Amino acid sequence: MSFLRVNGLSARLKGAGHPILRGVSLSVAAGEVRGLVGESGAGKSMIGKAVLGILPKAVEVSGGEILLGGVDLLRLPPKERRARIGATCALIPQDPLTALNPSRRIAPQITDRLVDILGWDRGRALARAEELLAEVHIPDPARVLRAYPHELSGGMRQRILIASAFAAEPKLIVADEPTTALDVTVQKQVLKLIAEMQARHGTALLFVTHDLGVVSKVCDSLTVLYGGLVVEDTDVRSFFAGPAHAYSRALLAATPKYTDPQASLTPVPDAVIRDVQAEVAAADRRARHG
Amino acid sequence: MQLLRAVLLRLATTAVTLLGVAVIVFVVIRVVPGNPIAMMLPPGATEADVARLTAQYGLDKSLPEQFLIWAGGVLRGDFGLSITARQPVLDLVLGRLPATLELSVMALVIACLLGGFAALTGTRARGTGGEAAIDVANGMALSIPDFLWGLILVLLFGVLWPLFHISGRVTPSLELPFTTDFYLFESVLRLRFDLWANIVSHMFLPALALAIPLAAIIGQLLKQSLKETMHLDYVTLARTKGYGENHVILREALRNAILPTLTLVGVQFTFLIGGTVIIERLFSYEGLGNLAIDAVINRDLPLIQGIVILFAVIFTAVNLCVDLLYAVLNPRLRHG
Amino acid sequence: MADARGMVKRKAGLKLWLSGGWLALVVLAALLAPWIAPQDPLAQDLFLGRMPPAWVSGAEPGYWLGTDSLGRDVLSRILHGARIALTVALVAGGITCLIGAALGLLAGFLRGWVDLAISRLIDIWMAFPPVLFSILLIAVLGPGLSSIVIAIVVIDWTRFARVVRAEAMAQGAMDYVASAQVAGRGRLSTMVTEILPNVLPTIVVLLTLEMGIAVIVEAILSFVNLSISTDDPTWGGMIAEGRTSVHQAWWVLVFPLVTLFLTVLAFSQLGEGLKDRFDPVLR
Ligand SMILES: Nc1ncnc2c1ncn2[C@@H]1O[C@H](COP(=O)(O)OP(=O)(O)OP(=O)(O)O)[C@@H](O)[C@H]1O
Ligand SMILES: [Mg+2]
Secondary structure, eight states: OEEEEEEEEEEEEEOOEEEEEEEEEEOOOTEEEEEEEOSSSSSSSHHHHHHHHHOOOOOOEEEEEETTEEEEESSHHHHHHHHHHHHEEEEEEEEETTSSOOOOOOHHHHHIIIIIITTTHHHHHHHHHHHHHHTTSSSSSSOOOOOOOOSOOOOOOOHHHHHHHHHOOOSEEEEETTTTTTTTHHHHHHHHHHHHHHHHHHEEEEESSSSHHHHHHHOEEEEETTTTTTEEEEEHHHHHOOOOSSSHHHHHTTOOSSSSSSSSSOOOOOOHHHHHHHHHHHHHHHHHHO | OOHHHHHHHHHHHHHHHHHHHHHHHHHHHHEEEEEESHSSOTTTHHHHHHHHHHHHHHTTTOHHHHHHHHHHHHTTOOBOOOOTTTBBBBHHHHHHHHHHHHHHHHHHHHHHHHHHHHHHHHHHTSSSSHHHHHHHHHHHHSSSSSHHHHHHHHIIIIISOOOOSSSSSSSSTOOOOOOOOOOHHHHHTOOOHHHHHHHHHHHHHHHHHHHHHHHHHHHHHHHHHHHHHTTTTHHHHHHTTTHHHHHHIIIIHHOOOOOOHHHHHHHHHHHHHHHHHHHHHHTTOOOOOOOHHHHHTTTTTHHHHHHHHEEEEEEHHHHHHHHHHHHHHHHHHHHH | HHHHHHHHHHHHHHHHHHHHHHHHHHHHHHHHHHHHHHHHHOOGGGGTTTTTOOTTTTTOTTTOOBBBBBOOOHHHHHHHHHHHHHHHHHHHHHHHHHHHHHHHHHHHHHHHHHHHHHHHHHHHHTSHHHHHHHHHHHHHHHHHHHHHHHHHHHHHHHHHHHHHHHHHHHTSSSSHHHHHHHTTHHHHHIIIIIIIHHHHHHHHHHHHHHHHHHHHHHHHHHTTTTSSOSSOOHHHHHHHHHHTTTTTOEEEEEEEEHHHHHHHHHHHHHHHHHHHOOOTTTT
């Protein structure tokens, strides 16, 4: 039984009604890492945001369900939904420079959820925070806990955010391009760290990324998105053995190979784009009549 | 070291400013027509009497000489004698200063509460009719100066619904046990809540009149910067932790949104203090401003000088405090 | 966000129409006061003291908004008071604007010692309590229209100078100014042809706001009995009189107060509306 199961989730812009997600279904089980790929604007972040209840004000869910541990979040009253998400899920954000509150010290930013939402006492939460910082390989955790964000480097801040995400032993973590804002040299370490932490804690991880190379390293399963529509849902091994969908194949061909980064890239051919756009249009027609 | 240099530079410019103020007032009031000495003597006084008093107040010397004598006195804490009250200016001014300070601080507190409330509810209600209503109210409050608000409050709560006193600082028939002039503060210390209520009932309308425009500015600026802050990643991250809207606004957004508001509020607070002059007159409140207007009408030169200088000192002190507060609240400056 | 922009524009339009409409009424009242005022604004009649407005019982016909304690007609005095209010707004506002904007422009564009001197002067001015300073000036200059104008100019020029200086400084850093300089244009000519047009919208908005402030300052000075002469009908003087008898005759305070309120609000909303209009981001 998967911890997160999204069924036929649709979302659209408020007012104008332009669709953003078109009946997305996917699931992530405990210990599983699911990659979420697609071109920019495909709706990858929107799925993560819908699950965590932080959709932008201009976007509304128009159908489907988000089952978290078997309970449909969309049917819960807002307060309960927030509490449930807060107790079982966490986010590793994209940009560590803006994801820490500049006017608060590090310690309370890691422990606040433990204390406020889970009701731990402060001493225990603090000890846990220190332990976590050691776990993400931060030297001198006691000093870092007392520091303000601007006193730390970008890589350190991302480690802190990872530690903070794992602090409450969440069942599900959403990581939205967690390394794109970092220096290339730091990217690899952070990626390794996330994979290591995920494996140790057995968390379900929804991993949003552009990079199929990263997918091949960290993910177990994979969802390919185009225009808010799922075009392929498969496990990583069969995907790299040969994707079923033409768009996925084109996407794979458009990705630089680690073995030969200089090899000329094939952009996604127009014909493939036309076909997948026809699929999107067909999905809209079905939605309208169904 | 850099900090020390900044502080020294700041003190030096402050000194220049105060000196400038002193020179300007000094020169301006020396050209007042009408002889203040003649006004203070009873009819039938002789030429010799006038000459004697003129010499006593040093008004027979040249302007630069008078200024040097006066400035020398000021540095020793001697602001001269008031012509009408025949008391040291410093005593008179210090006797009235507490009333004005209490009024200004109460106004500031009201402004922060009202403005903060408007900003927080406006942020909660962003994008709805509630926010639009708050914007309109803010715009109105901002366009109308304290003087007019004072008159409107007199009409509404002094005449139409007489809920508050509209004249004086405290009911004159009351027995006052106070040893200082900080009535509001001391009434609390002495646990005399009957007097406290009477004093607050006198202060509330003038303080509110002073507070409304400042509240509007705080409301507008704070809401603006709160709304900007609400989009930032750390606020979103806090939402995923299970916190509700109120908590997110208060704990994650407010502290960072206050900083840009703070610097502007400092300048605006000096405007508020400047406004006490006319508001005290309007509500016959016995503070510095009321004293100042009387001094101008009576041509009491030493007293006017003393009051203007005191206002200038207060203004520069407020600005200094705001800068310090900014440094304390901003962790980036504190450790860096 | 085409919707939001449209809404701001519509709101700005509404502001402009309403405030412009009220100000047009005030201008008409000022121009036509001698012909449309039902009574002589100075005529006293102690038998007609404190007559209530027309719709209250006990009113005297012909005195629509009642009379003050000396039996002078409130409506006629308000209409005549518009003349002084508008004169002060236009003359004092205009001169303040010219002097303040010029100094601000010079400081912001020329920088160097000019800026240093003007900035220091602004600092000193900001340390004065403005109301007290204006009262002091009137005491020195003696009552009268020209004294009021001078007092307003002297206390308020910094309002323009501060804002215009900052704006001119920002504009001076732009590339088009540099290219004008490279093309060999003189400093002053660059200032007038390149900087001034860009700062002008700001100046116009400040000017409308300043006119409202001038009306208020005049009222404050009349209120402390230092404005024109005590007989001449000014809104502030009427308010001062009304304040003393507010418990016996509310109308003496209320009508001039409402007039002053709406006029000040109209000037400031006109400024706001113009600002929304001019704002290049919204345009
Ligand atoms: N705040 C917002 N308000 C309205 N629409 C939005 C907002 N943010 C994103 N969208 C729209 O939602 C759609 C999906 O955006 P999303 O951010 O999920 O893309 P993405 O797949 O994460 O892209 P990227 O790889 O660039 O992050 C896009 O069409 C975008 O225009
Ligand atoms: Mg994204």
